[in-house]
Amino acid sequence: MLKKSVLTSKSAKSFIAKAVASALTAVLLTGCSGASSSSNENEIAIGVISPTSGSEAYYGTDMVQSYQLAVDEINAAGGVLGKTLKLYPEDDGCDANMATNAASKIIASGADFVVGGYCSGATVAAMPLFHDENLLMLISAANSTEITALGFEQSFMFNSPGTHAALTLTDLCLSLGTTKAALIHQGDSYTKNLSDICEEALPKSGIEIATIQVMEKGAPDVSAIVTAVRNSGADFVYWCGYHADGSNVIKQLRQGGYEGDIAVGDGSASVELITACGSAGEGVYVTSPPFVEFAQGGDKFVEDYKAKFEVNPGNYATLCYDTMYVLKNAIEQANSTETDKVRDVIANIEYQGLSGLIKFTPERELEVSNFIVLQIEKGEFKLVEL
Amino acid sequence: MFSAWELILQQLVNGLILGSFYALVALGYSMVYGIIKLLNFAHGDIYMTGAFICLSVYGAVSGVLPGWTGIAVSVLAAMAVSGLLGFLAQKFAYRPLLSAPRLSLLITAIGVSLVISNTVMVITKSQPLFFTSGLDNSLGIKFGSITVTYIQIIMLAVSAILMISLTLFINRTMMGKAMRAIALDQDTCALVGINVNKIIGLTFVLGSALAAIAGGMACVYYGNVQYNMGYMIGIKAFTAAVIGGIGSVPGAMLGGILLGLLEALGTQFLGSSWKDVFAFGLLILILILRPNGLLGRSEIERM
Numbered sequence: 001m002l003k004k005s006v007l008t009s010k011s012a013k014s015f016i017a018k019a020v021a022s023a024l025t026a027v028l029l030t031g032c033s034g035a036s037s038s039s040n041e042n043e044i045a046i047g048v049i050s051p052t053s054g055s056e057a058y059y060g061t062d063m064v065q066s067y068q069l070a071v072d073e074i075n076a077a078g079g080v081l082g083k084t085l086k087l088y089p090e091d092d093g094c095d096a097n098m099a100t101n102a103a104s105k106i107i108a109s110g111a112d113f114v115v116g117g118y119c120s121g122a123t124v125a126a127m128p129l130f131h132d133e134n135l136l137m138l139i140s141a142a143n144s145t146e147i148t149a150l151g152f153e154q155s156f157m158f159n160s161p162g163t164h165a166a167l168t169l170t171d172l173c174l175s176l177g178t179t180k181a182a183l184i185h186q187g188d189s190y191t192k193n194l195s196d197i198c199e200e201a202l203p204k205s206g207i208e209i210a211t212i213q214v215m216e217k218g219a220p221d222v223s224a225i226v227t228a229v230r231n232s233g234a235d236f237v238y239w240c241g242y243h244a245d246g247s248n249v250i251k252q253l254r255q256g257g258y259e260g261d262i263a264v265g266d267g268s269a270s271v272e273l274i275t276a277c278g279s280a281g282e283g284v285y286v287t288s289p290p291f292v293e294f295a296q297g298g299d300k301f302v303e304d305y306k307a308k309f310e311v312n313p314g315n316y317a318t319l320c321y322d323t324m325y326v327l328k329n330a331i332e333q334a335n336s337t338e339t340d341k342v343r344d345v346i347a348n349i350e351y352q353g354l355s356g357l358i359k360f361t362p363e364r365e366l367e368v369s370n371f372i373v374l375q376i377e378k379g380e381f382k383l384v385e386l
Numbered sequence: 387m388f389s390a391w392e393l394i395l396q397q398l399v400n401g402l403i404l405g406s407f408y409a410l411v412a413l414g415y416s417m418v419y420g421i422i423k424l425l426n427f428a429h430g431d432i433y434m435t436g437a438f439i440c441l442s443v444y445g446a447v448s449g450v451l452p453g454w455t456g457i458a459v460s461v462l463a464a465m466a467v468s469g470l471l472g473f474l475a476q477k478f479a480y481r482p483l484l485s486a487p488r489l490s491l492l493i494t495a496i497g498v499s500l501v502i503s504n505t506v507m508v509i510t511k512s513q514p515l516f517f518t519s520g521l522d523n524s525l526g527i528k529f530g531s532i533t534v535t536y537i538q539i540i541m542l543a544v545s546a547i548l549m550i551s552l553t554l555f556i557n558r559t560m561m562g563k564a565m566r567a568i569a570l571d572q573d574t575c576a577l578v579g580i581n582v583n584k585i586i587g588l589t590f591v592l593g594s595a596l597a598a599i600a601g602g603m604a605c606v607y608y609g610n611v612q613y614n615m616g617y618m619i620g621i622k623a624f625t626a627a628v629i630g631g632i633g634s635v636p637g638a639m640l641g642g643i644l645l646g647l648l649e650a651l652g653t654q655f656l657g658s659s660w661k662d663v664f665a666f667g668l669l670i671l672i673l674i675l676r677p678n679g680l681l682g683r684s685e686i687e688r689m
Contacts, residue, residue, distance in 0.1 A: 220608045221608070255523050
């Protein structure tokens with residue numbers, strides 16, 4: 001979503017910022033050499049980099065809390081290798097400049113590992129700093145392919161990249177017997193990209209792309225698009241945009257006499273979609289991130305999370321929680337906190353977490369899509385088994 | 387699937403409905419421009435305020451007055467609030483600048499637009515709001531594969547009635563005559579005893595109330611209200627007013643409907659990503675051939 005758009009606008013600035021920050025870090029580190037390792041022998045220090053201020057603060061805070069929940073559980077059960085885990089959260093503000101500062105602070109605090117990463121732009125800016133220090137970075141939410149494109153061996157991406165949404169969508173279409181699909185996006189980088197990926201993926205499974213339409217953001221009337229979609233003979237419509245305009249599209253598709261299946265992407269994966277669509281929303285499918293409510297064992301997680309933080313867990317809570325457990329298991333298996341040893345274990349790990357199966361490709365991306373399919377049924381999301 | 391003529395007919399229906407929206411908003415632009423030569427860029431935000439008030443009032447009264455009665459009350463409330471807002475903007479922001487250069491007035495209008503939209507942004511915390519009336523919007527009439535819903539018919543009828551009444555008001559009443567006179571020459575009007583300020587105020591109230599009706603209709607029909615929803619429709623309505631001949635009331639209607647039809651046909655035959663290129667390309671052509679718009683008169687510069 002927003003994660004992708006930040007990248008392009010900030011990349012030029014971030015390059016300079018990176019250079020400056022690297023220089024600063026170098027000064028800092030030489031200034032206090034020797035003191036940079038973990039201050040406490042009985043503690044494993046884990047830096048957390050996520051946006052806890054600014055427009056994405058809700059998600060960044062949710063991430064820190066999800067890690068904290070896992071850390072508290074692990075420590076209560078005796079810690080790892082006789083040591084306790086401790087988090088050192090830093091705010092990247094979803095901004096490349098702030099992210100390099102946050103990374104420098106994490107490095108200076110002597111972190112043994114790094115977790116986090118929400119906005120792809122900020123994450124990509126911070127990664128080279130951790131790379132230079134040979135720190136293992138486990139990225140829980142950010143999912144741009146630019147992250148893996150950096151080719152850093154000690155970074156792993158725990159969230160499915162956009163290409164996985166198309167795989168899950170293909171599975172859904174095949175199970176529904178779709179022959180012709182219509183794609184509707186909004187012309188911006190995130191929704192257009194999702195549409196492009198689907199345009200490429202669906203025909204590989206024999207599903208024809210009937211038409212691709214663009215809806216202006218905030219345009220009130222889409223009846224002309226609805227007519228074009230009906231005329232194309234599509235029996236499946238995939239909405240690649242966000243829920244506010246999505247509800248409008250869904251309602252007008254139904255008002256305009258479209259009777260086929262409708263699905264929406266993760267930008268619309270919000271309970272607000274249900275209220276906004278009203279009766280027109282019944283039967284609509286969602287290719288959604290792994291919401292904890294639908295995970296096996298998710299009930300206990302939601303209960304514990306609410307008891308601790310007095311709010312509901314967010315969209316990426318399960319991914320963060322799983323990230324921490326993967327790290328714990330890997331340290332135990334490696335019997336060491338050395339970056340290279342832990343990295344080799346994670347590269348071959350198979351962990352069934354709340355968010356799905358965590359197993360990495362040689363590019364350190366998830367092998368299996370963690371997207372789930374939901375359907376609106378009587379005003380509620382229901383999990384669809386494909 | 388449609389047959390070829392059904393397809394064109396359905397797109398014409400779609401375009402007509404979209405166009406009547408544009409026309410309602412364009413009327414306000416055109417009236418205000420006709421009378422004080424101001425491009426009131428805040429007009430789209432008045433439309434948005436109308437939708438916002440309609441949604442809020444319906445939320446409050448729907449318990450007592452469900453369905454169409456509640457909607458009618460909400461739209462009336464939206465007209466009142468938006469009319470007042472238009473009046474206040476005119477009184478405090480525009481009137482003191484009436485004798486200033488036109489550019490200052492234009493910048494003020496942009497300022498008023500930002501003030502209104504940002505206020506609503508703060509109130510709604512940038513979140514879209516959703517309107518749920520419990521009415522079934524999909525009920526309608528089918529001719530072959532062409533669908534026209536009742537709510538579309540109602541909207542079209544309301545727009546038509548409003549446009550006809552406005553035309554009658556301007557052409558057949560003393561107030562309307564005064565408005566036309568002010569458009570020609572403000573100073574002379576003052577000399578013959580017309581209360582110029584009052585008539586200008588009335589024009590703003592009328593234009594804003596029309597925009598509020600369009601906003602209320604958008605709220606009921608499309609169901610979501612956002613602080614920035616006035617921006618795009620403001621631009622489109624402004625375009626419609628210019629195409630029709632800015633300052634001309636029938637021109638605004640014609641321009642709005644023409645723009646709606648062009649967009650619908652552009653979507654069908656060139657694809658939705660090209661519809662604006664198609665519609666605006668044709669509009670540029672119209673302006674080259676008729677620089678004053680379809681129904682506009684060439685202006686005589688007064689010295």
